[in-house]
Amino acid sequence: MNEAIVVNRLSAAYRKTEVLSQVSFTVKPGTLTSIVGPNGAGKSTLIKSMLELHPRTAGEVSFLGQPYQKAKKKIGYVPQRGSVDWDFPTDALDVVLMGLYGKIGWLKLPRKSDREQAMEALRSMGMEQYANRQISQLSGGQQQRVFLARALVQDAELxxxxxxxxxxxxxxxxxxxxxLQQLKNRGRTVMVVHHDLQTVEDYYDHVLLLNRTVVAHGPTDEVFTAEQLHRTYGGALRWMREKV
Incomplete structure (x- = not known):
């Protein structure tokens, strides 16, 4: 498989306002890609539209050569923390177990091996001591670790x-x-909406610069340049660094 992800001319809107226009790019397997752009650029909408969590007005997306509905068991997703109802009465271990429901089945009880697998995912995030803690009682960082553990336990490819x-x-x-670096090293493909320009070069080997459409996409050392950042952010760029 030469391409892990193919997005072809994807467009999306909220009500009648277009927020993504003719977005096209491909992602190679085993890469760690940041999606970067100004506020309102459509970064979150791009992921949601790709994963059919928000309707597309045009375009096609394939994952490992398949449409989303056929590939969804191979995909792990961690939403914005602010979009989650943290008051839902469940503990950290149960949240992670939700990542196994595709394998367990929604009407079946988790087996001992499933619970052990979920605990191992929590342990990898340094969260095993909070397994029985209500999710609403955790700090923001702890909640984010739990949701990443839920994605990890799926053992997804994307x-x-x-x-x-x-x-x-x-x-x-x-x-x-x-x-995320370990996932990449294991051949997994990872895409991350990222907001801190100062850490992009340290964290990611590829970058997708987005402002309603693709400005540039490719290896970070080729794409993450002052010229491309100014094209992406225009007058909104407020990053004081020698590069810019």
């Missing part, structure tokens, strides 16, 4: 994360990025 580093502490940021 991972999509929507601003996983927003509002987390430094320790959680290191754990998340180390985990």
């Amino acid at each position: 991972y999509f994360l929507d601003e996983p580093l927003a509002g987390v502490d430094a320790a959680t940021e290191r754990i998340i990025m180390d985990t």
Whole structure:
């Protein structure tokens, strides 16, 4: 498989306002890609439209050569923390077990091996001691670790994360990025909506610059340049660094 993800002329709108226009790009397997752009650029909408969580007005998307409905068991997704109802009465272990429901079945009880697998995912995130803690009682960074553990337990081939580093502490940021790097090293394909321009070069080997359409996409050392950033952000660019 030469391409893990193919997006062809994807467009999307909210009510009658177009927020994505003719977005096209391909992603190679085993890459760690950041989606970068100004506020309102359509970064979250892009992921949601690709995963059929928001309707497309045009375009096609394939994952490992298949449409989403056929490939969805191979896909892990971590939404924005602010979009989740954290008051839902469940504990951290049960949240992670939700990632196994595709294998267990929605009407079946988890087996001991399933619970052990979920605990191992929590352990990899440094969260095993919080397994029985209500999700609403965890800090923002802890909640984000639990949701990443839920995605990890799926053992997916493709991972999509929507601003996983927003509002987390430094320790959680290191754990998340180390985990994503490990996934990449295992041949998994990862796309991340990212907001901190100063860490893009440190964290990602590919970058997709987006402002309602694709401005540039490719290896970070080729695409993440002052010229391309100014094309993406225009007058909204406020990143003070020697590159810019």
